[in-house]
Structures are given as structure tokens and as C-alpha cells.
């Protein structure tokens with residue numbers, strides 16, 4: 346047996362799970378090869394250190410609690426992305442709705458401006474504030490009258 350095969354078989358050799366013929370081959374190689382003997386010593390000391398550590402025993406409810414937490418996380422993740430994954434056009438529809446709302450509001454405002462009635466107070470105020478002399482062409486146009494017509 347060469348070094349490569351001996352080192353490869355070491356874990357099973359030390360665990361006593363190697364076949365009899367192979368185990369004899371590893372044993373004979375270790376007797377002749379100091380490098381592989383050192384490798385085997387390091388292996389077994391590592392395993393002994395692992396044996397010192399206590400084996401962690403999960404609580405009786407660990408498995409049930411674990412899957413409960415997984416379901417909670419999945420529910421939360423679905424809640425965060427659920428709206429857009431269920432309705433992928435939702436952002437576009439929301440944008441169109443906002444634009445439609447702005448159009449309706451703007452149209453209503455323009456309609457109101459165009460069809461508003463000028464009060465007599467506004468006419469009197471315009472006459473008072475106008476820089477043009479009364480009954481001048483500029484003043485008449487400013488009031489929206491036609492020249493020669495009546496107010």
C-alpha cells in the first residue's frame with residue numbers, strides 16, 4: 346500500500362470500519378512509514394478532541410418550533426412581495442389613476458375659470474385699478490367689452 350491510499354483509508358481504519366485485508370495493509374504501511382504514522386496520530390488526536398465535546402441534543406420541540414418559524418418567515422416574505430407578485434400591473438395602474446385624477450382636477454379647474462361670472466365688485470375694482478383712462482380703447486378691451494357696446 347502506498348502513502349496516498351493509506352492516508353485515504355485512515356478514517357475508516359481508525360473507526361474500525363475498514364475491511365480486514367485493507368486494514369492489514371494500512372497497519373503494515375503505518376509500521377514502515379513515519380509520515381503516515383504521524384498523520385494517523387493527528388487524526389486520532391483530533392477525533393479524541395471531538396469525543397470530549399458534548400453532543401448537542403435538540404429539545405423535544407425543536408423540530409416543530411423550527412418549522413413553525415420557517416412558515417412565519419415565508420408568510421412575512423409573501424406579505425412583503427405578495428401585492429406585486431399577485432398584481433404585477435398594480436404600480437402602472439396606480440400611476441395611470443394618479444394621472445387621470447390630475448387630468449380631471451385640472452379640467453374641472455379650467456372649466457371653472459372659463460365659465461366663471463365676473464361680479465360687479467370685480468368690474469368696479471378693475472375700473473379703479475386700471476392705468477388706462479375710462480372709455481379708452483385699452484380700458485374697454487381690458488374689461489372684455491367691445492368698443493361702442495355697453496357694459
Ligand SMILES: [Zn+2]
Pocket residue numbers: 347348349351374378380381382
Ligand atoms: Zn506512508
